[in-house]
Amino acid sequence: MLLLKRDSYDGEGIESAVAAIFEYFGGIENFVSPGSRVLLKVNLVAGHRPDRRVTTDPSVVRAAARLVLDAGGHPVIADSPGIDGFARAAQKAGFMDVAGELGIPCVELTDPVPLPVAPDASFHKIEVARRVLESDLIINLPKMKTHAQMLLTLGVKNMFGCVVAQRKAEWHYNVGLRREVFASLLLDIWNGIRSACGAGILTIMDGVIGMDGFGPTGGNPFPYGVVAGATDALTMDFRLCRMMGVRLEDYPLWQAAALRHMPQCDPDEGDLAGDFSAEHVWKGLDIPRLDSLSVLPVLSRLPFGKILEQALTSRPVHLPDRCVGCGKCAGMCRAGAIALRGTTLSFDYGKCIRCYCCHEMCPANAIEFRDGLLRKAMKFLRK
Secondary structure, eight states: OEEEEOOSOOHHHHHHHHHHHHHHTTOGGGTOOTTOEEEEEEOOSSOOOGGGOSSOOHHHHHHHHHHHHHTTOEEEEEEOOSSSOHHHHHHHHTHHHHHHHHTOOEEEOOOEEEOOOOTTOSOSOOEEEHHHHTOSEEEEEOEEEEETTTEEEOHHHHGGGGSOHHHHHHHHHHHTTOHHHHHHHHHHHHHHHHHHSTTOEEEEEEEEEEEESSTTTSSEEEOOOEEEEESOHHHHHHHHHHHTTOOGGGOHHHHHHHHTTOGGGSOOTTSOEESOOTTOOOOSOOOOOOOOGGGHHHHTTSTTHHHHHHHHSOEEEEOTTTOOOOOHHHHHOTTOOEEEETTEEEEOTTTOOOOOHHHHHOTTOOEEEEOOHHHHHHHHHHO
16 A cells, blocks of 8 residues: 655645556556546545545545546546435535536436345345446545544445445444444445456545544544555555554454454555555544443343443434534434424434434534443543
């Protein structure tokens, strides 16, 4: 993998970084032939301006699209946001402007079809957008961010966006509190897509200014100052995890991969080039602390188990002074745990599966997660 230092979204600097990534892996001709159908899978979780640092920066998308066009390929900017209409979200994030400037499509991922998965996959009935499987190459363009539910959202998790919008909420509901199971689903989606596409997946990570804190939408911009490239997104994710100061053993994606004995769990120290050493660690990051959700199914069967659950886990809390009453949180909650009356939300914590989607999807950051009483006490004792 290649890590290049870039401190701003200056067009020339970003273009040279993206071009260098292709050259590092043998040149764009190794990926794109004249007529190749190339899907630029951006991170468009919702409609946010580029300066919020929630979505992939347009300059990175523009640089990748230009190189594909120069090689005779047919690039398409695409994603399936969880909230907001696609056109509005893509316009706000700056992707429609890039598409108009270059004369290429910017489209929503729709039309779910079965994803071919390996025989040893954990899930065998996964559907992704048809356009994904009809592409010759996926250029995966994630944003480098923390994530309140999965700790980090990097290359592999960005491919979850290939699941069509409403199916995402269904997966969160079906998986429920089992964070390690959701991580296993992410591995199956990533593995299935890279096997299905002729040229596989090339990941180009936008980490110039990413996010820390309560991501992927409610955190704070953080200047990582890096553009990273890899043909194996899982190896990249584990490398960046350590460089973000996170133990691999605490990363749910690594936990799921380790259970499968995947070779990426033990990164090759020699498989790194560019401007950062393997020992580099970004300082001062605010990394979310994850609840121990795996104990909850056991607790629920014990006397007073429900009370213990509430005390151990964080829970969503409404911030009425920020709420705009749009109803998106209640509309997407497959667990039926949210009721909205005007600009007042109420939560049924007995139904809540702690998927964090209401927080992630709120356009006004009007939902935050607060610790239960026992969890607060445990934090206090650790101080």
